[in-house]
Amino acid sequence: xxxxxxxxxxxxxxxxxxxxxxxxxxxxxxxxxxxxxxxxxxxxxxxxxxxxxxxxxxxxxxxxxxxxxxxxxxxxxxxxxxxxxxxxxxxxxxxxxxxxxxxxxxxxxxxxxxxxxxxxxxxxxxxxxxxxxxxxxxxxxxxxxxxxxxxxxxxxxxxxxxxxxxxxxxxxxxxxxxxxxxxxxxxxxxxxxxxxxxxxxxx
Amino acid sequence: xxxxxxxxxxxxxxxxxxxxxxxxxxxxxxxxxxxxxxxxxxxxxxxxxxxxxxxxxxxxxxxxxxxxxxxxxxxxxxxxxxxxxxxxxxxxxxxxxxxxxxxxxxxxxxxxxxxxxxxxxxxxxxxxxxxxxxxxxxxxxxxxxxxxxxxxxxxxxxxxxxxxxxxxxxxxxxxxxxxxxxxxxxxxxxxxxxxxxxxxxxxxxxxxxxxxxxx
Amino acid sequence: xxxxxxxxxxxxxxxxxxxxxxxxxxxxxxxxxxxxxxxxxxxxxxxxxxxxxxxxxxxxxxxxxxxxxxxxxxxxxxxxxxxxxxxxxxxxxxxxxxxxxxxxxxxxxxxxxxxxxxxxxxxxxxxxxxxxxxxxxxxxxxxxxxxxxxxxxxxxxxxxxxxxxxxxxxxxxxxxxxxxxxxxxxxxxxxxxxxxxxxxxxxxxxxxxxxxxxxxxxxxxxxxxxxxxxxxxxxxxxxxxxx
Numbered sequence: 001x002x003x004x005x006x007x008x009x010x011x012x013x014x015x016x017x018x019x020x021x022x023x024x025x026x027x028x029x030x031x032x033x034x035x036x037x038x039x040x041x042x043x044x045x046x047x048x049x050x051x052x053x054x055x056x057x058x059x060x061x062x063x064x065x066x067x068x069x070x071x072x073x074x075x076x077x078x079x080x081x082x083x084x085x086x087x088x089x090x091x092x093x094x095x096x097x098x099x100x101x102x103x104x105x106x107x108x109x110x111x112x113x114x115x116x117x118x119x120x121x122x123x124x125x126x127x128x129x130x131x132x133x134x135x136x137x138x139x140x141x142x143x144x145x146x147x148x149x150x151x152x153x154x155x156x157x158x159x160x161x162x163x164x165x166x167x168x169x170x171x172x173x174x175x176x177x178x179x180x181x182x183x184x185x186x187x188x189x190x191x192x193x194x195x196x197x198x199x200x201x202x203x
Numbered sequence: 204x205x206x207x208x209x210x211x212x213x214x215x216x217x218x219x220x221x222x223x224x225x226x227x228x229x230x231x232x233x234x235x236x237x238x239x240x241x242x243x244x245x246x247x248x249x250x251x252x253x254x255x256x257x258x259x260x261x262x263x264x265x266x267x268x269x270x271x272x273x274x275x276x277x278x279x280x281x282x283x284x285x286x287x288x289x290x291x292x293x294x295x296x297x298x299x300x301x302x303x304x305x306x307x308x309x310x311x312x313x314x315x316x317x318x319x320x321x322x323x324x325x326x327x328x329x330x331x332x333x334x335x336x337x338x339x340x341x342x343x344x345x346x347x348x349x350x351x352x353x354x355x356x357x358x359x360x361x362x363x364x365x366x367x368x369x370x371x372x373x374x375x376x377x378x379x380x381x382x383x384x385x386x387x388x389x390x391x392x393x394x395x396x397x398x399x400x401x402x403x404x405x406x407x408x409x410x411x412x413x414x415x416x417x418x
Numbered sequence: 419x420x421x422x423x424x425x426x427x428x429x430x431x432x433x434x435x436x437x438x439x440x441x442x443x444x445x446x447x448x449x450x451x452x453x454x455x456x457x458x459x460x461x462x463x464x465x466x467x468x469x470x471x472x473x474x475x476x477x478x479x480x481x482x483x484x485x486x487x488x489x490x491x492x493x494x495x496x497x498x499x500x501x502x503x504x505x506x507x508x509x510x511x512x513x514x515x516x517x518x519x520x521x522x523x524x525x526x527x528x529x530x531x532x533x534x535x536x537x538x539x540x541x542x543x544x545x546x547x548x549x550x551x552x553x554x555x556x557x558x559x560x561x562x563x564x565x566x567x568x569x570x571x572x573x574x575x576x577x578x579x580x581x582x583x584x585x586x587x588x589x590x591x592x593x594x595x596x597x598x599x600x601x602x603x604x605x606x607x608x609x610x611x612x613x614x615x616x617x618x619x620x621x622x623x624x625x626x627x628x629x630x631x632x633x634x635x636x637x638x639x640x641x642x643x644x645x646x647x648x649x650x651x652x653x654x655x656x657x658x659x660x661x
Contacts, residue, residue: 023656057287059417073287079280083213085220097209098288349584353577357567366560367581370553371588374595381602388602397591408584411501415576 008035009071009145009177011056016065018051025051029065031194033146033179038172038188041181043196049181050077052196053148056179071145071177076135076152084124088115088134091123092141099142109140112167114160128155136164147171147178153186161187207298210285214302223271224306227264228314234260235318246323253322254332254383260318261311261336262372265343268307269364272299272351273413282413293410299348300341300405307347308340328383335382335394339375342398345405346371352412375401430507430646437639444636451629459622475533480623481630482526483547486554487589489519489634493561494586497579507642509575510649512582513565514641518634520558526551546600550593557585 013031017024026048033039041049054060055067057075082091089110096106110116113133118126126134132155139147147168153161165188168178180186185193218224238256242248276282285295315336319329350368354360374397381390459477496512499505530548531541542548561581568575 054283057283059283059286075283075287077280077283079278079283081280081284083217084279085217094209094213095284098206098285100206353564353581354567357564359567363560363563363567366556366563370556370560370592371584373553374588374591377595377599381599384602386602393595393598397595400591404587408580411583412577412580415501415580 007070008175010034010069011146011177011179012068013052013056014066014068016055016062016067018048018055018060019063020051026055026196029196033177035175035177036172037192038168038178038180040186040193041179041196042183042185042193044183047196049196050150053077053150053179053181056146057148069146072142073146073148074139074142074144075148075150076132076139077148077150080123080131080135082123082134082138085122087120087122088126088137089119092134092138095138096141101141101143105143106137106141109137112140112163113137114163129157129160132156133160136167140167145176147176148181149178150181151183152180153182153184207294210295210298211302211305214299215306217271218268218302218306221271223268224310227267227307228310230267231257231260231264231311231314232318232321234263235321239322249323250325250328253319253324254328255380256322257315257318257324257332258336258376258379261315261340261343262368262376264311265307265347265372266361266365266368268303269347269351269354270361272303272348273355273416274351274360277355277416282417291410292413293406296348296352296409296413297406300345300402300409303344303348304341308337308344311340312336331382331387331391335379335391338395338398339379342375342401342405343372345402345409349405349409349412352409352416355416430510433507434643434646437643441636441639441643444632444639448629448632448634448636451625452633453629455622455626455629459619459626463618463622472533472536475529476619477623477626479526479529479533481627482522482529483551484627485630485634486519486523486526486551488631489515489522490554490557490582490586490589492638493519493582497582497586500579501576501583509579510642510645511638512579514638514645516558516562516565517641518637520555520562522630522634523551523555523558527555544600544603546597549600550596553592553596554589557589561585 011031011033013029016026016029018026029048029052031039031052041052043049051060053075054077055062056069057073058069059075081095082088083094086094089106092106092109093103095101096103110119113136115130115133115137118130118134123131123134132152136149136152139149149168152164156164165186168180168186169188172178215224235257238252239249242252273282282295286292312333315333316329319332324332346368350364353367354364357363375394378390378394378397381387382394384390456477460474463474465471492515493512496508496515500508500512527548530545530551534543534545534548535541561578564581565575565578568577
């Protein structure tokens, strides 16, 4: 399953348009990302940041254009995807099993996100910021090449933000790709930022 | 394979911790208890109609888990995460159906022993009833996952689910009740054929429904 | 390496150009044929020996049964086209068929009940064919309820298409099981349509089936055009709300 040695991770979104319902959400969008890139996807609410991430994740079909990705992808969005009744450790272990990851990888991810103290607490008791950290820990556990993070800084205190920055920088340094969708600038240096505008109304 | 087993185990665990495992069983026995109030406690009448009553109760119990089968997983992003890991919708549906066989079909089969005692079913018929339900319950599990995928997130999902499920289960009910009648004929073979066909097709139907329901 | 290329949305404008002039033709020809066949059948065919004049209800009953069943076949075909080729008109047409199909299934049930009344002495008997039609009617209601509920999420719902195909697979099984069930409980009752149909009935019956089918087609086209117009208005409203 691990494809780190295999071809380098890359994303190539070419002239993509997306119609959702009757609405044109994205139009003529072209994005390329290579190994080591950190991209800040910025723009106002409803401009299609989440749509772009879901498109790259393969969860949405483009109405026109093409998308090619190389490497395994992990997504952390508003949906936690962790069982509310399980402890943080067990909920993460479920995805570790799904990804064929080891218990060590999960423990390391818990440590990276400073969640060891909460490992035995059921997910449903976590606060907003703690949930965010847990979902980032899920991404860390997955050992994916491409990280798609949707508003990862929401609800995080400054110490947690610094931890996240560190994890993102480290991932890019080892050849990964990180896309951060956020309305506010992340505190780290970004390779380049991608500004999404609302397409005009002439659908 | 390990991942598939983990997903099936998760289905059973979610049913267990969410109380979804006991609810259909208790409902099943409660419906079976209602019928004697309607027909009167006449032993002969109950023995004659009791098997059919349990069949109807089993069909109705199928409706109970529908709301918790797909929608919570879709809302929590679990289905998205599985899709990103290359799981086909059919495979997810298969895991959910197998999970339902453990978390719904087996407990209901055990409860049938209690239910048939309540209704005073002749002991000779208990074996036939258990065999018939053992054939039909996997098919009902498949149908409940399919209907859950069709109605996930729609307003009035549970009433809608009932409206969709009832006509489709009529063949199972006819052949199932037929196995208990005085001249069963080839009812058991027909039940087996119908139930196996529905069980085998349901992962594809449920998978297509999951795909169609993704907005 | 994954690659996803989607084709562009097809345009229903060509359909509208054909459907608009076609609708009145289908409608008026259908009405003419239907009325003609019914008048012919009622006044110019001999009275049947066993069942008397009530038998003449077959000029409505048989076309209704045909369209009730044919309607679901149409839904199934349109649903497959919608799911496999993602043709935008297919979903619209499947949904346009549902209400006329359900209506004809209901007409079939009502006329069957009226027809059976003098023969059976009651309005409803668990006759195999009528029972199958009743189950089909419930399938139609389920389909309509599902497509209405899911239309809140989009114009043409694909979950309804999945149910359309599930229903089509199930209808033969349901029919076989109901006929088997009737055979287990039969007590020498007269089934509808059992007696051989007189040659004199055959021609007006065919004309009536053709007339009702044309009417059905006209109804479906009208409903499709209405649905497309509503979709256009809704798209405009959404754009106004968005920007």
